[in-house]
Amino acid sequence: MRYLSTRGEAPALGFNDVLLAGLARDGGLYLPETWPRIDEAEIAGLTGKPYAEVAYRVIHPFVDGDIADADLKAMIDEAYATFDHTAVAPLVQLSPRQFVLELFHGPTLAFKDVAMQLLARLMDHVLAERGRKATIVGATSGDTGGAAIEAFRGRDNVDIFILFPEGRVSPVQQRQMTTVADANVHAIAVKGNFDDCQAYLKAMFNDAAFRDRVGLSGVNSINWARIVAQIVYYFTAAVALGAPARKVAFSVPTGNFGDILAGYAAVRMGLPVDKLIVATNINDILYRALETGRYEVCGVVPTASPSMDIQVSSNFERLLFEAHGRDAAAISRMMAGLSQSGAFTIEPDALEAITRHFAAGRTDEDETAATIRRIRAETGYLLDPHSAVGVSVAERLGPDDGITVTLATAHPAKFPDAVEAACGERPALPERLSDLMERQERFTPLPNDLDTIKDFVLARATAVAAEA
Numbered sequence: 001m002r003y004l005s006t007r008g009e010a011p012a013l014g015f016n017d018v019l020l021a022g023l024a025r026d027g028g029l030y031l032p033e034t035w036p037r038i039d040e041a042e043i044a045g046l047t048g049k050p051y052a053e054v055a056y057r058v059i060h061p062f063v064d065g066d067i068a069d070a071d072l073k074a075m076i077d078e079a080y081a082t083f084d085h086t087a088v089a090p091l092v093q094l095s096p097r098q099f100v101l102e103l104f105h106g107p108t109l110a111f112k113d114v115a116m117q118l119l120a121r122l123m124d125h126v127l128a129e130r131g132r133k134a135t136i137v138g139a140t141s142g143d144t145g146g147a148a149i150e151a152f153r154g155r156d157n158v159d160i161f162i163l164f165p166e167g168r169v170s171p172v173q174q175r176q177m178t179t180v181a182d183a184n185v186h187a188i189a190v191k192g193n194f195d196d197c198q199a200y201l202k203a204m205f206n207d208a209a210f211r212d213r214v215g216l217s218g219v220n221s222i223n224w225a226r227i228v229a230q231i232v233y234y235f236t237a238a239v240a241l242g243a244p245a246r247k248v249a250f251s252v253p254t255g256n257f258g259d260i261l262a263g264y265a266a267v268r269m270g271l272p273v274d275k276l277i278v279a280t281n282i283n284d285i286l287y288r289a290l291e292t293g294r295y296e297v298c299g300v301v302p303t304a305s306p307s308m309d310i311q312v313s314s315n316f317e318r319l320l321f322e323a324h325g326r327d328a329a330a331i332s333r334m335m336a337g338l339s340q341s342g343a344f345t346i347e348p349d350a351l352e353a354i355t356r357h358f359a360a361g362r363t364d365e366d367e368t369a370a371t372i373r374r375i376r377a378e379t380g381y382l383l384d385p386h387s388a389v390g391v392s393v394a395e396r397l398g399p400d401d402g403i404t405v406t407l408a409t410a411h412p413a414k415f416p417d418a419v420e421a422a423c424g425e426r427p428a429l430p431e432r433l434s435d436l437m438e439r440q441e442r443f444t445p446l447p448n449d450l451d452t453i454k455d456f457v458l459a460r461a462t463a464v465a466a467e468a
């Protein structure tokens, strides 16, 4: 399996190289040259199989021999053994037509663990095989950072630097990043928003000298391996609810478009899905883009679902590439428009291709709080604010005659203030994290300035010291 960049100017790579590369050298994102298929009979045969077994079946064709089968299998088994729930991603029924898929049973209580626990093992394995080290830089609006730090802490072959927007993540999210003592972990509080952090990350990747000097790798969903691992739960949920004979819809609380892009990949692999519903908070660029065809950046507004407070949504580029018939030149023009004027227009045919699979809805702050309150009162189930955005949109846009599964992307205890404000109940952290708020914090505040951040990384990354 070879992978192509959405901008068409970077070399095609195999899985292991894509895994370590993160962003392509032309600033694009990698996608598989062709989509591996799983036929309907085989999809039906996945019903009732353990999560790790389905994961191996889905992930194997993307790795395509770059990692020995037995090693891949062992890493998948190990990654999902870290989850508190034996099903890894259990389904819970809220009403006759509404389900939630709980993706928060991993170490840091967010869906990011599903991919990150595997990604860390894969990267460590490939780095060890190649006898080299890497410097990981990640940008987070709250959850990717904690999951990445947890997965990579103490690993010999990587240093990890996480940029988070100061004051814009929940206190639990912050402490999951800042209370880790391992020497290879560096949490950086940037005086800006998530889009600033992500722009700096991409600028570091686009600076070839810096990239090579530190051996830069990425763990955001710009890294194709993140998306691959997230495809799996669309299969496990769909078959549990009757696929391939029955099509379900998925409502996905969306920010950087990685999670829902994994749903699109599942569809391209052959999974029958009714529709993929993009659920946004008031930072609604994706909702507006799908409604009007105009992708236009406005200022980011802080919300009760901070991990979705994003305007420049990285993975949308992958979908645009698909919808524009893989025309890399068209994508490069659109992305240049985005850098220059903060906007671009999606061609009508491409928009039509997108809306064949996707619908989009937006939920404001009052409605998010009201959804948490109402679902608790009606069903006893406690949603986190991100999942509440998903459920609220699912109730409006899900098929009248079918089932909608909302991806429950975080545990409510990660956002106790917002949940308490909505319904008067303060969810408690699980026992293993009960002293989180008392642990010693360690992080570096840095100004909203690329050069300062690069200097910080250069001064601390051991990959530089080893190779200089």
Ligand SMILES: Cc1ncc(COP(=O)(O)O)c(C=O)c1O
Residues within 6 Å of the ligand: 110, 111, 142, 143, 144, 221, 253, 254, 255, 256, 257, 258, 259, 260, 307, 308, 386, 387, 409, 410
């Ligand atoms: C809890 C939660 N929900 C939803 C999202 C949005 O997911 P994506 O960025 O893949 O669209 C995020 C961040 O990524 C998140 O942390």
Ligand SMILES: N[C@@H](CCOP(=O)(O)O)C(=O)O
Residues within 6 Å of the ligand: 139, 140, 141, 142, 143, 144, 145, 219, 220, 221, 222, 255, 256, 258, 307, 308, 314
């Ligand atoms: N919401 C994310 C933002 C980064 O998304 P990613 O999926 O590209 O890593 C977060 O919680 O950090």
